Each structure stands twice: as C-alpha cells, then as structure tokens.
Amino acid sequence: MSDALLETDLPLPNRRQGKVRDLYDIELPDGSAGVLIVATDRISAFDVVMGNGVPGKGVLLTRISTFWFEHFADRIDHHLVATDPDLLPGLTAAQRRDLQGRSMLCRKLEVVPIECVARGYLAGSGWKDYQRSGAVCGVALPSGLRNGDRLPETIFTPATKAVTGHDENIAFEDAAARVGEGLMVRLRQLTLDLYGAASAYAAERGIILADTKFEFGLAPGSAEPVLVDEIFTPDSSRFWPADSWQPGGEQASFDKQYVRNYLEELVAAGRWNKTAPGPELPPNVVANTLARYREACQRLTGSVPL
Numbered sequence: 001m002s003d004a005l006l007e008t009d010l011p012l013p014n015r016r017q018g019k020v021r022d023l024y025d026i027e028l029p030d031g032s033a034g035v036l037i038v039a040t041d042r043i044s045a046f047d048v049v050m051g052n053g054v055p056g057k058g059v060l061l062t063r064i065s066t067f068w069f070e071h072f073a074d075r076i077d078h079h080l081v082a083t084d085p086d087l088l089p090g091l092t093a094a095q096r097r098d099l100q101g102r103s104m105l106c107r108k109l110e111v112v113p114i115e116c117v118a119r120g121y122l123a124g125s126g127w128k129d130y131q132r133s134g135a136v137c138g139v140a141l142p143s144g145l146r147n148g149d150r151l152p153e154t155i156f157t158p159a160t161k162a163v164t165g166h167d168e169n170i171a172f173e174d175a176a177a178r179v180g181e182g183l184m185v186r187l188r189q190l191t192l193d194l195y196g197a198a199s200a201y202a203a204e205r206g207i208i209l210a211d212t213k214f215e216f217g218l219a220p221g222s223a224e225p226v227l228v229d230e231i232f233t234p235d236s237s238r239f240w241p242a243d244s245w246q247p248g249g250e251q252a253s254f255d256k257q258y259v260r261n262y263l264e265e266l267v268a269a270g271r272w273n274k275t276a277p278g279p280e281l282p283p284n285v286v287a288n289t290l291a292r293y294r295e296a297c298q299r300l301t302g303s304v305p306l
C-alpha cells in the first residue's frame with residue numbers, strides 16, 4: 001500500500017486547509033478567480049481529523065465527485081473546471097505526481113454558509129434529534145421510527161457551516177433568516193431533486209443513499225446556485241448496502257460509519273473523548289475503510305482509479 005498523502009505544500013498562494021482538502025488560489029485560463037482543491041488522504045470523524053490517513057482516499061473521493069458533477073451537468077452548474085494537474089503552472093514533476101487524480105481546478109465562488117442536507121432515512125444526527133424531540137430541524141416526524149428507518153418522505157435539514165467546531169442542525173426558517181428566503185427555497189428544491197435522482201441511480205446498484213450533504217456557491221452578480229465542494233461521496237453521504245438494510249440499529253455501510261463505530265469503542269473504553277487530536281487508526285481499520293470507499297466508487301461509477 002502506498003503512503004497516505006496527508007498534506008500538500010505547493011508553490012501557490014493562500015493555502016488553507018479544511019479537514020480533508022487543501023485549497024490554493026489560482027487564476028483560471030480565462031483570467032477569472034479559481035481555487036485548486038486537493039483531496040488529501042486525511043480522514044475526519046466527529047469533526048476531528050485522525051492521526052493518520054487512508055492511502056488513496058482522496059483519489060477515490062475526487063473520482064466519485066467528478067463522476068457526479070458530470071452526471072448532473074445538464075441539471076445544475078458545478079464548480080469543476082479541470083482535473084489534470086499537468087495544466088497547473090510552476091509545479092515540479094513530483095508535485096504533479098502527488099496531485100494525480102486528486103486535484104480539482106475550480107471556479108472560486110462565494111460559498112453559501114449553510115450545509116444543505118437531504119435525508120431519506122433516519123440516521124446520525126437526525127436520529128439523535130428525533131429521539132430527543134420527535135423532529136429533525138423543525139420537521140415533525142411520525143412517532144415510533146427506528147434508527148435506520150425510511151422516512152415517509154425525504155426531508156431537507158439544513159445545518160450551519162461552522163468555521164470551527166461542529167455543524168449544527170437548524171430549522172429552515174433559521175437558514176432563511178441567515179441567507180435569504182428566496183435562496184433557501186431554491187437550495188431546498190435543488191437538494192431534494194438531486195438527492196431523489198441520485199437515490200434512484202444508487203438503488204439500481206444495490207446502494208441505499210440514506211442521506212447526503214451539499215454545499216452551494218454563488219458567482220458574482222448571479223443568484224443561481226452552483227454546486228461546489230464534493231457531491232455524493234462516502235464523506236458527504238451515508239451509503240448502505242441495500243441487501244443488508246435492517247432498521248433498528250447501525251447499518252452496514254460503504255462510508256465513514258465503520259470508522260465512527262471503531263471510534264465509539266475507543267470512547268466507551270475511555271481512550272478518546274472526541275476532541276482533537278484524533279487517534280491513529282490501526283492498519284485493519286484503515287484497510288477496511290479503504291475497501292468500503294473502493295466498493296462505493298466501483299458500484300457508483302463502474303470503476304476504481306487505484
């Protein structure tokens with residue numbers, strides 16, 4: 001197994017690091033503002049980055065996002081301009097090699113500070129909120145639902161995009177108060193449409209798309225949202241194998257749930273408290289996580305890049 005790429009140090013301006021991606025400013029071929037987004041092999045859970053990476057994860061995420069951006073290109077505009085690192089000026093051969101398959105040259109857009117989440121099933125923070133209040137983000141749900149149950153209809157559950165700390169589920173009205181009612185109505189419609197279409201596509205491939213998260217951006221002077229960040233990846237979505245779906249507990253998954261389950265064992269044993277720094281994942285957890293991401297990529301896109 002090759003080494004994980006944990007971070008990059010490219011000769012480009014204004015590097016900033018998210019939990020998984022390194023971003024740089026770069027001019028696009030037409031002279032407009034762009035960002036180079038590099039998906040590293042970092043993995044985060046509970047909003048904390050783990051001590052080691054999952055080698056090749058960034059390449060898989062990039063392949064999956066790129067696939068979906070193209071798949072939905074006639075439905076919605078996206079930020080991706082090019083993926084070939086050879087188009088980037090001023091990089092050494094080694095730097096280009098590091099970026100192969102994991103860099104996206106994108107339009108730099110003003111990111112709407114709301115995470116747009118669609119849920120067709122009850123899981124994660126939705127399940128937690130439901131247990132506490134019978135509702136998720138102000139959307140009341142029938143009583144008696146179990147962890148992993150299918151919802152009567154897909155719900156839109158926005159969250160704040162916290163700069164540091166945890167994203168917080170908020171009511172639609174709160175999101176509208178922050179960024180505007182008209183924009184949120186449009187984002188809700190886009191989120192539910194894309195989720196519906198991708199769910200049907202995934203279902204044909206034996207995958208339940210339980211929920212997913214989008215980020216949208218706005219170009220200067222335009223009111224029409226553009227898809228940014230990543231879409232329908234195992235980092236931004238819950239993917240469950242349809243043939244083992246069994247409501248009433250944690251589902252088997254092709255996503256980060258496997259890592260979360262391992263970490264919950266550490267927490268229960270008093271060996272971690274969900275704050276930074278994240279622990280080192282043991283080799284079998286790394287290997288099993290990678291296998292799940294590969295399986296998701298294979299089933300959804302029909303191939304794996306590594």
Ligand SMILES: Nc1ncnc2c1ncn2[C@@H]1O[C@H](COP(=O)(O)OP(=O)(O)O)[C@@H](O)[C@H]1O
Binds near residue numbers: 022079107228
């Ligand atoms: N086209 C874009 N223009 C500007 N910022 C973007 C664009 N696409 C994604 N981003 C931002 O890049 C960051 C991606 O890095 P990531 O590691 O996923 O961050 P996070 O820890 O917030 O999940 C996010 O903050 C996202 O909002």
Ligand SMILES: [Mg+2]
Binds near residue numbers: 018020229
């Ligand atoms: Mg992210």
